[in-house]
Amino acid sequence: MPVFGAPQVMFARGKGTELWDTDDKRYLDFLGGLAVISLGHANPAVAEALCRQANTLLHVSNLFANPVATEAALLLNRLLADVTGEGGQVFFCNSGAEANEAALKLARKFGGRGRHVVVSALGSFHGRTLAALAATGQPAKHEPFHPMPEGFRHVPFNDIEALAAAVDPSVAAVLLEPVQGEGGVLPADPEYLRAVRRLCDERGMLLIVDEIQTGLGRTGKWFGFEHAGIVPDVVTMAKALGNGFPIGAVWARTDRAAVFQPGDHGSTYSGTAIATAAAIAVLQEMQRIDAPRCAAERGAELATKLAAVPGVASVRGSGLLLAAELADGLDAKAVYAELLHRGLVTNAVTATALRLAPPLTVSSEEIDEAIGIITAVLEEALS
Structure with a gap:
């Protein structure tokens, strides 16, 4: 169906930060499948886990348990308990939009009849399924679906x-x-998030934090909310959790999760052995390499070098989720297209800014190569 624009490149294979198209042209991937491929393409640990699980057990339905999903839930809960000090429970699904849909249902069940409203931010993006789209603060995306x-x-x-x-x-x-x-790589002010947490406490509301793009090391912390020192009631995740294999998750503090009862929510593919095997491999590998440290160090390096490029007016973001705001008169879409032509994958996140979200395993040499391509393209655009 024509829901995506015409693809400009067909990629055939990848390894680490590199991609090759069907003509065997090499590219540097500084978008990471939209912050998905945090451990790099064809990561050996994830590939091995998927192959091993595919030869053992893929799916039994959520009428029964499987040890892989149980292990994945415990591992994810331990990670969140370590950073929040709170125990919780996990629901697995297939995508970020599904994770947010589950969180929205949890909020309605928590509030009860007559207390069902969810407040979100203009410029936000929470998914394209109907309730997640309604929560998304972009009226233009709502317009065709009223x-x-x-x-x-x-x-x-x-x-x-x-x-x-x-x-x-x-x-x-x-x-x-x-x-x-998706709103332009715009960080929340830490004091704003702290004030939101206080407001939710005062009014008895849930604070749901959408960590689908920011979670699991991307911002230089395990979760973006850590930069503000807050503890959410509910956290939604996806993208990096499978390193390319479809999986999402909702974590909620134990007392919040308890409002759900059997039959309130579910999914045929919730907690399949194959998807949660990928999640286990991802989480273990991220802990082994200290993914937040990788993002913080390489992110600081990339941001500093980007800011020195003529034609880059400013750099914003956190860790390895960055946006380069271009100088006046430069068209981000045209710059993105020329970068792609020269073998660098980025994204025109707004009309005037490029988004960069390379794998957390990106090397200094790959950063220098990318900066060289960006510098050459912007110098020509400015001349």
């Missing part, structure tokens, strides 16, 4: 007064991204 599900309000990002003004007794939860990825 009437949208009711019960969603959108307020300016990083504005605690606007958020407080939108809260009334009908509001069950606040849903925010620590960095608005």
